Amino acid sequence: MAAQTVTLERQKRGFWVQTYLPEIFKGMGVTLKHFFGAIAKPSENIVTVSYPEEQRPYPARYRGRHRLMVREDGQVRCVACMCCSTICPANCIHIEAAEHDDPSVEKYPETFVIDQLRCIVCGLCVEACPCDAIRMDTGVHCSPFIAEDTDDFNALEGELRARERAFYARDLLMEAGDHSRAVQGGRRSF
Amino acid sequence: MNFIDVALIPLLKIGVIVFGFAMLIGSMLTLAERKQSAYIQRRKGPNRAYLFRKDLRLNGLFHLIADGLKMLLKEDFVPHGANRKLHLLAPMLGLMPAMVIFAIVPFMDYACTGAMAAPIAGKDYCFPEELGALANAPLAELSNPLFNADLNHWFQVANIHSGLLYIFAVTGLAVYGSAIAGWASNSKFSLLGGLRASAQMISYEVSMGLSLAGILMIYGTLDVNELVREQGELLFGFLPQWGIVLQPLAFFLFLTASIAESKRAPFDMPEAESELVAGYFTEYSAMKFAVFSLGEFVTVVFIAAIVSTLFLGGWQVPWLYADGFHFTAASMPSAVAAQQLTVEAAQSALTANTNFAPDIALPYWLVVALRIGGFVTKVLLMCFLQLQFRWTVPRFRYDQIMHLGWKILLPLSIANLLITALVILLV
Ligand code: SF4
Ligand code: SF4
Numbered sequence: 001m002a003a004q005t006v007t008l009e010r011q012k013r014g015f016w017v018q019t020y021l022p023e024i025f026k027g028m029g030v031t032l033k034h035f036f037g038a039i040a041k042p043s044e045n046i047v048t049v050s051y052p053e054e055q056r057p058y059p060a061r062y063r064g065r066h067r068l069m070v071r072e073d074g075q076v077r078c079v080a081c082m083c084c085s086t087i088c089p090a091n092c093i094h095i096e097a098a099e100h101d102d103p104s105v106e107k108y109p110e111t112f113v114i115d116q117l118r119c120i121v122c123g124l125c126v127e128a129c130p131c132d133a134i135r136m137d138t139g140v141h142c143s144p145f146i147a148e149d150t151d152d153f154n155a156l157e158g159e160l161r162a163r164e165r166a167f168y169a170r171d172l173l174m175e176a177g178d179h180s181r182a183v184q185g186g187r188r189s190f
Numbered sequence: 191m192n193f194i195d196v197a198l199i200p201l202l203k204i205g206v207i208v209f210g211f212a213m214l215i216g217s218m219l220t221l222a223e224r225k226q227s228a229y230i231q232r233r234k235g236p237n238r239a240y241l242f243r244k245d246l247r248l249n250g251l252f253h254l255i256a257d258g259l260k261m262l263l264k265e266d267f268v269p270h271g272a273n274r275k276l277h278l279l280a281p282m283l284g285l286m287p288a289m290v291i292f293a294i295v296p297f298m299d300y301a302c303t304g305a306m307a308a309p310i311a312g313k314d315y316c317f318p319e320e321l322g323a324l325a326n327a328p329l330a331e332l333s334n335p336l337f338n339a340d341l342n343h344w345f346q347v348a349n350i351h352s353g354l355l356y357i358f359a360v361t362g363l364a365v366y367g368s369a370i371a372g373w374a375s376n377s378k379f380s381l382l383g384g385l386r387a388s389a390q391m392i393s394y395e396v397s398m399g400l401s402l403a404g405i406l407m408i409y410g411t412l413d414v415n416e417l418v419r420e421q422g423e424l425l426f427g428f429l430p431q432w433g434i435v436l437q438p439l440a441f442f443l444f445l446t447a448s449i450a451e452s453k454r455a456p457f458d459m460p461e462a463e464s465e466l467v468a469g470y471f472t473e474y475s476a477m478k479f480a481v482f483s484l485g486e487f488v489t490v491v492f493i494a495a496i497v498s499t500l501f502l503g504g505w506q507v508p509w510l511y512a513d514g515f516h517f518t519a520a521s522m523p524s525a526v527a528a529q530q531l532t533v534e535a536a537q538s539a540l541t542a543n544t545n546f547a548p549d550i551a552l553p554y555w556l557v558v559a560l561r562i563g564g565f566v567t568k569v570l571l572m573c574f575l576q577l578q579f580r581w582t583v584p585r586f587r588y589d590q591i592m593h594l595g596w597k598i599l600l601p602l603s604i605a606n607l608l609i610t611a612l613v614i615l616l617v
Contacts, residue, residue, distance in 0.1 A: 031582045038230075
């Protein structure tokens with residue numbers, strides 16, 4: 001097959017474009033307009049949202065951080081099967097299992113911590129859970145914090161403490177917890 | 191000459207001008223640049239640092255202190271195999287030229303302690319209380335501090351008679367800082383950055399020098415303060431003959447060449463983040479890094495000062511002379527007449543003729559304040575423009591930089607020189 005030739009028209013640039021100067025002045029005009037606009041009317045022209053003092057409204061389908069569901073008697077529903085911590089791509093779920101007093105419950109999580117700052121909000125833990133013990137539908141996110149919120153003047157220590165606030169432990173996750181319609185073994189409770 | 195004159199006053203001038211002005215504005219520019227770029231991009235910019243109280247933020251002013259502290263506390267790292275002495279020397283060589291250039295920047299005319307300072311053809315002359323031996327001397331000697339003891343250069347660190355050459359000499363030194371930094375770091379990124387810096391700075395120095403030659407031919411002096419005095423003359427009887435009026439092309443050529451000298455975007459090839467990490471100061475940390483970046487910002491101030499001095503009339507405020515505003519050349523003796531006058535004749539002509547009174551009379555101290563204020567305003571404005579330029583224009587490619595330097599700026603500045611020479615010859 002014969003080679004095809006495509007002739008591309010080179011874009012002609014006029015003398016003034018070539019000299020680059022008028023374009024520089026135009027550009028300076030644009031940046032100066034933005035600059036003085038931002039100074040004259042900051043509220044209109046500056047688009048920064050000063051998080052955490054200001055927050056954007058979240059979209060309607062925003063799901064939010066995790067919660068741990070509870071049984072009828074208020075105990076944690078989770079059976080510490082480690083499915084969620086295994087699948088978690090961010091490796092941010094830490095579970096320590098313990099034996100339950102009730103012989104009908106095999107295990108329960110003595111410690112269940114999610115590092116909300118490492119969580120990438122993928123929802124895989126929810127998918128993985130075999131007994132509907134973890135959900136992400138609270139509609140809120142990990143509350144913002146900054147090092148200066150601690151009364152500590154030692155910046156490093158303050159920062160570490162502030163960091164720890166992102167470790168959401170079992171009881172905190174259970175606070176938003178609810179009963180599940182599903183019961184162990186697949187029957188419905190009502 | 192006593193101790194006060196020789197040591198104390200120069201030290202005071204150095205303190206106020208170099209540290210209180212150049213360094214201060216230079217370090218403020220580090221924040222100003224971030225703020226300005228933020229506003230250009232419709233952001234708020236840094237505003238979180240606070241002092242004592244969380245709400246005492248002053249829109250981010252304390253980031254200056256925070257940055258300084260951070261730089262002080264960082265580890266001072268010298269890479270393996272680096273030449274320690276040169277590695278230490280380079281940042282100093284980078285900052286030094288930008289600072290010593292302020293020695294010749296005049297913030298005001300000679301301060302006159304004599305009887306009267308009045309303009310003749312747009313230049314102020316300071317008459318001593320007792321004319322003495324000066325009475326029969328030509329008028330020009332009045333503005334020479336060697337003959338006139340009432341002239342005090344209080345507003346210029348060193349009154350060098352070949353100040354313009356000094357500017358070239360010192361800007362020529364600036365290349366050593368980056369070249370040595372690139373060599374001493376034992377890193378390929380640094381070496382490439384250093385090489386680029388030296389090639390670029392040497393190329394642009396040529397057109398920088400040539401574009402100033404026109405100024406030199408017009409005003410006919412190398413003394414920087416005298417250059418500024420010359421710019422006070424009125425062209426066509428009403429237009430102050432600032433450098434930018436007489437040499438508009440040279441103004442743009444010089445500005446472009448000196449921005450290229452300062453190695454900032456769009457001419458930031460030596461630092462090119464996207465290619466060379468940080469170019470010649472890749473291997474620098476802590477205060478050494480801070481000195482390099484401070485040097486860069488002081489260079490911005492120094493370019494602003496030189497451009498305002500040579501092209502924007504320096505300390506001249508339009509139509510303002512030592513005794514007040516003269517809006518037309520008609521209210522002062524003309525240059526032709528003045529050249530033939532002796533000092534005594536000039537003085538009696540000025541005092542006898544009421545036509546030579548200023549349109550708006552002002553006390554001398556107010557004139558001094560206005561002129562210093564005017565100069566500082568010009569410098570700040572030029573700094574602002576340079577920052578704006580840096581955030582407007584996209585970076586050049588390296589071959590484009592060389593093309594611009596050698597094939598465009600250089601021929602243009604030679605053409606400018608030739609045309610200036612022709613005009614001077616014919617007019
Ligand atoms: S949402 Fe994803 S990242 Fe977050 S805890 Fe669950 S599995 Fe891990
Ligand atoms: S939350 Fe669900 S998946 Fe995770 S350990 Fe508990 S039961 Fe298993």
